[in-house]
Amino acid sequence: MSPLEWMAWTTPTAIFFAAVAAMLVTMTLISLRWPSLPRKGVLPMPTTRGERLYIGLLGIAFIFLIWMGLTDATLAGAAGISLLWLISVLRWG
Amino acid sequence: MEKTKNNRAWFLVLPVVISVSFSAIIPLMTVVNYSVQDIFGPGQRVWVGKEWYVDAVRDADLHAALLRNLLFSFEALLIEIPLGVFLALRMPAKGKWASLALVLIALPLLIPWNVVGTIWQIFGRADIGLGGYFLNSTLGIPYNYTLNARDAWYTILVMDIWHWTPLVALLAYAGLRAIPDAYYWAARIDAASNWAIFRFIQLPKLRGVLLIAVLLRFMDSFMIYTEPFVVTGGGPGNATTFLSIFLSKLAVGQFDLGPAAAFSLIYFLLIQVFSYIFFTTIRNIGRGDTA
Structure with missing residues (x-):
């Protein structure tokens, strides 16, 4: 049994966290280059680029949860809405 | 003046980053991993994907617990905020009585949560508790928080009000003391009534602290666990099963790690939303026209 077995890693979650880490690094680099x-x-308060990303991602989580609560249809639908939502928040938020 | 730009001070937060990663981030990653699997034991697990999430968002008991928790937070705020402001207005501003009032008001805040629960559990008992005995035998009002759902609810609510109104009162008191006397002088020249002073001077000046009080109290009551756990254990039935009690029953009671992990992540997301609102609001206090 590997020493990390207690964390019960799976490939999808590993990819997920790798993506999160990559996003953090990318955002840091972008902020260094273009502060x-x-x-x-549109949002009620002034936001920085990172905050808009955070709001976008948090919104995506809820879009997926609501989708799973309302329909049995494939998650691709939720993913599509999420993409539109994320782009709108980043662009006009 | 020429300012040197040096971001190396950021490395000073490294110890915090490391300790937080062990105390929070790694456990959180584990919870995420658990939430997509059915865990039977060490080395025995099955990938289930979104199943636990679907179960959680469609769970009627969970919806009930969420609504119950929101209602509880709403009722607690509705009573604690006005009551706290009222107490703060009544407290003496100067002298030894001010210190005495502050200490007396702050007393409930010094008591640990589980002790608060124990105090009220005994206080509400019909046979040996002062409160329960008084209601049942002296006033003749049937009251039993272990059998009657409504009694249990009000016991928890009154306990929360007793425990946390002092926090609101202290915050409001501090806010009131920060109002310069010149405002009151001006009000006196205009022959303003007490109500007008409250409405047009004190209340606007308290806006900042009250906002903090509302958010703090909301967060705390939304995560309430120890007190109802000690007093009612979530019962009778599900009458006082708030979100955290629901979660601990799932995770520790039934050892359903997968569903509990999925649910705690949903809970975590909700808390994230409230924390972010909290953070943004506090950061924007003092900007613009806020008092």
Whole structure:
């Protein structure tokens, strides 16, 4: 039994966390190259680029949960809505 | 003036990052891993994908617990905030009585959660508890928090009000003391009534602290666990089963690690939303026209 067995890793979750880590690194690099100032968009408060990403991702989690609660259809639908949501928040948030 | 730009100070937060990663991030990753699998034991697990999430978001008991928790938080806020402000307005501003009032008001805050639960569990008993005996035998009102769902609910609510109104009162008190006397002088020149002083000077000036009080109290009551666990254990039936009690029954009671993990992540997401609102609000206090 591997020493990490207690964490019960699976390939999909490993990919998920690798993506999260990659996102953090990418956002850091982007911020170093093009620093982001808070700006006011559709959202009620001024947000920086990172905050808009955070709000977008948090929203995606809820879109998936609501989708799973309402329908048995494939998660691809939720993924499509999520993509639109994420782009809108990043662009106009 | 020329400012040197040096971001190396960020390395000073490294110890915190390391300790948080062990105390929070690694366990959280494990919970995520658990939430997509059925765990039988060490080395024995089956991939189930979204199944636990689907179960959780469609669980009627969970919906009931969520609504119950929101209702509880709402009722607690509705009573604690006005009551706390009222107490703060009544407390003496200066002198030895002010210190005495502060200490007396702060007393319930010093008591650990489980002791608060134990105090109220005994206090509410019909045979030996002062409160329960008084209601049943002296006033003749049938009251039993172990049998009657409504009694249990009000016991927990009153206990929370007793425990946490002092926090609101202290915050409001601090906010009131921060209002310069000049405002009151101006009000006196205008012959303003007490109500007008409260409505147009004190309340607007308290806006910041009250916002913090509302958010703190909301977060705390939304995560309430120890007190109802000690007093009612979530019962009778499900009457006081709040989210955290529901979760611990699932995880520790039944050892359903997968469903419990999926549910705790949903709970975590909800808390994330409230924390973010909390964070954003506090950061924006003092900007613009806020008092």
